[in-house]
Amino acid sequence: MKKTIEGSEAMAETVQNCNPDVVACFPITPSTHIAEDLDHIYSNGGIRDFIPVESELSAISALIGASATGGRSFSTTSSQGLALMHEALFNAAGMRLSPVMVVANRALSAPLNIWNDHQDSVSERDSGWLQLFCETNQEACDAIPQAFKIAESIAIPVMVCVDGFYLTHAVEQVDVPDKELIAKYLPKFSPKVKLDSQNPITMGAYAFPSDYQDFRKDLFDDLNNSKADIMRAHDEWAKLTGRKYGNGLFEGYRLEDAEFVFLGMGSVMGNAKEAVDRMRAKGEKVGALKLRSFRPFPGEELAKAIAGKKVAVFEKAISLGGDAPIYTELTTAALEFHPNVVISSFIGGLGGKDVTVEVVVQVLQKIKGQEPLKEWV
Amino acid sequence: MVEELFVSGHRACAGCGIATSFREVMKAVGKDVIVVNATGCSEIVSSPYPQSAWKVPYIHSLFENVPAVASGVSHALRSMGNDHTQVVCIAGDGATYDIGFGALSGMLERNDDVIYVCYDNEAYMNTGIQRSSATPWKAATTTSQVGSAVKGKPQGKKPILEIAAAHKIPYAASTSVGYPFDVAKKLKKAMGIKGARFILLFASCPTGWGLDTAKSIQATKLIVETGIWKMAEYENGKMTGVFKPGKRKPVEEYIKLQSRFKHLTPEDIAAIQKEVDASWTGLE
Amino acid sequence: MKLPISKPGTSVENKTGDWRTFKPDIEVAKCIKCGTCQRFCPEGCMGDEGKVPIVNFDYCKGCGICANECPVKCIKMIPEK
The missing domain is CATH 3.40.50.970 (Thiamin diphosphate (ThDP)-binding fold, Pyr/PP domains)
Structure with missing residues (x-):
């Protein structure tokens, strides 16, 4: 109830x-x-x-x-x-x-x-x-x-x-x-x-x-x-x-025909979905991908889901002295299984820093070029 | 014949006092137990995969967490309706006096239904004889060395039995492996009580102490006979008994057996004697 | 799934007798069957308490506790051959 x-x-x-x-x-x-x-x-x-x-x-x-x-x-x-x-x-x-x-x-x-x-x-x-x-x-x-x-x-x-x-x-x-x-x-x-x-x-x-x-x-x-x-x-x-969350490992949102994808974990995906809806209303081919299982990391399945797309990996975590963790693992998986992707790394939301719908929209706008990015937002 | 529950083939050094201790402890507590062991000599010598010297259920997790693991075992047993199996911790002085001290205090304060046996051989023996807060004054270890500036451990021994008893647990007692009937008696007594019980068991380490292996047990008798080690009992925080060794032997008899004390001066020994004598005031 | 579990009492497979350089030699006639050696033996390899000790040399490490503690001194440590 x-x-x-x-x-x-x-x-x-x-x-x-x-x-x-x-x-x-x-x-x-x-x-x-x-x-x-x-x-x-x-x-x-x-x-x-x-x-x-x-x-x-x-x-x-x-x-x-x-x-x-x-x-x-x-x-x-x-x-x-x-x-x-x-x-x-x-x-x-x-x-x-x-x-x-x-x-x-x-x-x-x-x-x-x-x-x-x-x-x-x-x-x-x-x-x-x-x-x-x-x-x-x-x-x-x-x-x-x-x-x-x-x-x-x-x-x-x-x-x-x-x-x-x-x-x-x-x-x-x-x-x-x-x-x-x-x-x-x-x-x-x-x-x-x-x-x-x-x-x-x-x-x-x-x-x-x-x-x-x-x-x-x-x-x-x-x-x-x-x-x-x-x-x-x-x-x-x-x-x-009757409640399901994608395939249990991750959940795509308006993903199938999306060219630009926001990938993240946790509550930020609510704002991500809202951002996707707003951008879709303007005719932009964007989608979101919520990672549910971080461990085990479903690298092969994720690589298949993002094949041919440009992806912004948004992470509320860092690896000091290295690249952001999910970005690193997704890049490795893409190289192995479906290398025709452009993956960018965005770090944000640390220590409660607000990640608004507008931030997600900005991130999705930024990845439209050919070059992968590494940025803090 | 009481069945051996800690069996041969373990890899303890020749003359190891803790091996004898575990035979005694296990015979006293019997088969309806779960042993929770801290990292240390006891674990390393008894449980290299795929062999085990334990004939009872046994778990080893980490060095510092044995009281909390035991709390979990005890709570799980009781929660699932088992009100008979005894949970027995076996942990060395390093695990008890030092790295697991916070967890021990927590378990005692909660009065969890656990018998905690600390075998005290007065240093981190497994890792190469480093000083612990159970190491006695002046004793030489690899981290309280005898040099030109410092000669052995500058500090004394932490009074762990009194600290345990101060939690007002129903039963806290000290004993020595040289007195097997006392070991058995105190464990049997602990078995009849519910709640947190703490047994401090003095056990010898010929390797760490520079002690003739043959004199391993003799040393654990002498420490009682000299009055350096008291075999005491506390109930609900109050001392209720102490074994009186009669006319106490000079502390030197115990000290001279061990090379960890060989640098002690006559003045040092006199100071130890004085402190031991003072500690018996009102008890004899 | 490979569980890191061992069977109870399996350390008996590990014979520690070859650690020994001295071994106990018992003068059976003098033994009073007091059980002291059996009780204090770290290896538990002196046989049953209340009987004349029978040393299990598969495990005896030759520490000499039995000889040192024997109240009637009926055990001597002699060099292992």
Whole structure:
């Protein structure tokens, strides 16, 4: 049932309806309301467990323990908190565990800044977690049950990435998935192995050079192959709810005959669609492409979708000392699969810098030449 | 015969006190446990893939996060309706006194249902004998070396048992591997209590201490007999018992066994003796 | 999916006996079966407590704790051949 609700609260209710065994949160600055909404739910008997840990590192560590014990586990964090988790993110993925986190994307210090960009999640791109970026709170609530389903079926942890403030603090209409719906969709978590005194195993062994690379390659392959799992989880959800987001990996908007494309992630795609509509009304052949799955990166599929077009990759993240991350990966994929594209890099929206419809229009106007651009907006 | 749950074939150095400790701890806690291990000697010697010295469920995650991993295991068990399996942390002094100190305090403060066993061999042994905040005054390590300007560790040992007890957890106790019946008794007692329990287990490291391997256990008895190490118990933050070794032996008997103390002057030893004597005021 | 999991108690495949340079030699007649050596052995390779120790030389690293702790001094460390 649709209701008018704050994004954080809608996500917390969705997590509740996924029936988690363990929730562990720490409210590092900047925090969203998701953690306190979950504690409110816990305090009223709506979820069975909530660990008020003393740091974000302990939050993810508690999830490692809970997931290894066979518990459905959830946490939520932002920016500095995610950075503090760094070591344990790699560990959770390497141990093939299945926690889910909502990351309310925000800038990294310094300077200290609590507003939205994607530097936090994007900086964890090599940690072995799947990362699904959401445009709206509805999309976020739809992604959470999918995240549990994917994480628990392929033993790879999942981050649901939502724009801090733009989504988390926005009050809007959301159809929060209810318990019955999610129960139909999300099976009980039954991992292949778990910590169980009836059936002892050793988890978290150290591996010699003869084994280590094999484990990393196996995770590498499984992550790349998870595109099919993401699409399947997305399609099954779409069948139940009627809500779908492209093919689950990315979503094109007026893309087919577009000559100029704005590619981005998250809430900025709302303005991007509006910009496309305005420009289309004037007869311009423009479109938008929303990347939902940043990890795994659907390079081949994206390259096919943009073949023959001029593309502005708009990123709220940077790689200091290198090119912007999605631009780099998309360029590589295009070279490999469909080199007849012109790809430009635009960096903007860092630390909450406004990305208006007009900014998107300007970006789309700029890429009409033959030369690829690299600009900050 | 009690079944061995920490078995042979582990790669601990000859004479390793922590290996004996784990045999004792595991025999006391039994099979209905999940062991959560911090990075360190205990993990490296016991779990090189694909072998494991542990016959019980075991997880190792990182160096600094073992209390939080244990909280997660414990909460997951209870949340899923298992109210019997004990969660037992095994972590060294580096993990406990230093890098995992914040996580330990958090777990104790929340009073999570976990038995935390710190094996204290007084330095980072696995990485090459670097000083920790458990390393005693003047001891030589590779990061508290004996040189012309500085001679061993300038600082004393962090009072971790008192710090743990100050969280007013239901049970905190110290023991020594040289007293296996005391180790077993305290673990059994801890097993009967709910909430956060902290056991500080003194364990020898012949490699790190410059100690004859044969005297590994002897040293862990002598540290108690000299009164340097107290085998104490705290319940809800208050001391409820301490083992009295009778007429205490001179501290020199313990110190002279180990090359990490070989540079100590008679004045240094006298200062240690004085401090130990003072620490027993009101307890004997 | 390759899970980094080990089976319990499999370290017994790893024979550590070749680390040894000295080995315990037990004078069985003097043994009082007190269990001290068995309890303190880091390898758990002295047999069952309450019985005369039977050393499993597959694992004994020759540390000498048993000889040092034996209350009746019935264990001597002798050079490994």
